[in-house]
Structure formats: structure tokens, C-alpha cells
Amino acid sequence: MSQNGFYYDMTSCVQCKACQIACKDKNNLDAGICYREVNEFEIGKLPNICVYFISMSCNHCKDPICVKNCPTGAMKKRRKDGIVSVDREKCIGCRTCERKCLYGAPKYLGDKIRKMSKCDGCIDLINQGEKPVCVTACMTRSLDFGNLEEMKKRGMYNVDILGLPNPKKTKPSIVVKPKKRALKK
Numbered sequence: 001m002s003q004n005g006f007y008y009d010m011t012s013c014v015q016c017k018a019c020q021i022a023c024k025d026k027n028n029l030d031a032g033i034c035y036r037e038v039n040e041f042e043i044g045k046l047p048n049i050c051v052y053f054i055s056m057s058c059n060h061c062k063d064p065i066c067v068k069n070c071p072t073g074a075m076k077k078r079r080k081d082g083i084v085s086v087d088r089e090k091c092i093g094c095r096t097c098e099r100k101c102l103y104g105a106p107k108y109l110g111d112k113i114r115k116m117s118k119c120d121g122c123i124d125l126i127n128q129g130e131k132p133v134c135v136t137a138c139m140t141r142s143l144d145f146g147n148l149e150e151m152k153k154r155g156m157y158n159v160d161i162l163g164l165p166n167p168k169k170t171k172p173s174i175v176v177k178p179k180k181r182a183l184k185k
Helices: 018-027 065-069 096-100 133-137 148-152
Strands: 004-009 037-045 048-056 075-077 084-086 143-147 174-177
Touching: 004 148, 018 037, 018 133, 065 075, 065 096, 133 143, 143 148, 148 174
Parallel strands: 004 174
Antiparallel strands: 004 143, 037 048, 075 084
């Protein structure tokens, strides 16, 4: 089985949030729900302060806890590329995946829909040979998506700077090109 994942270049991200906005727009998400979020971190002490940004969505883990804990099988991992998605027909909105996910990827779609949803890597676009909308919207080309082994050639895999809880447990599929200062907490 091949594993796809995201590549993120921290050195070129300017926190424009085009990736976050494009994702919200494509998925028609209500206020307060984001599949991809860009966050700012500040480290160091005056006069040596470093600011860096992290653009995160579902990590399409190699060993996804959300899939293991879904009681109906609505959360599933695609064999051909490792993309994790939600089958809304099977989802009962119990929110178990939301509670179990270490990274906050599954989102509850409110009291009207009462189902879970999450980043699926824009599976419809991937099926057509295109990139996810967050990748194409990124004006600095800080994001990419593709074969994880290829992405690993461009950055660091599962770096600690992301603050990902217990990455050895789920093996998140994200590769980062970090700012050097971000490595020095």
C-alpha cells in the first residue's frame, strides 16, 4: 500500500491563510469549522525571538486511531494511497473519532447534520489527478501533497516542532521543512 501525505515548507509560509480559506470554501464549512488551520508560534526571548507558522489538517496517519475506534466503520483508510475519509452514510455522529484523534482532525457538522467530517485530501480532485485545493491555493508553494516517501526527500518526517502528541503511535503522514530556529525550543 502506498501512503500519501502532506509536505509543508515552514521557511516560505507567510501565514496568508489562503490554504485555510480555500479549504473552507471548497467544503462549504460553517463558521468555526476548519479542516486546515494555520497557527502562529513564537519562541525565544528578546532580542532573539522567532515566529513561525504551521499549516495543519488531517495527517492521514499510517495507523489512524480514528479508523480503529469508529464503531460503524464510517472512518476508513483507502488502501491505494492511505487517505483517511468519512463515509457519511455510515456515520452516526457519535463523535468517538473526534475524541480519539490526537490531532483534532474529525469535525462535528452541527446539530442539523449530526455527522462527522474531516479533510479527505480533496479525494475528488486526487481521483482526477489533481492536487488538494489547499496546495493549489498556496501562493508561496509551501504546501504539497503526494507520495510520502517522495515528500521525505524534501524535509523532515514527524518533527517534534509540530508538537504532535505521540507521533510514534499513529505515524502522521506529514513532512516538514522547518525553520532552523524552530528546532531550538
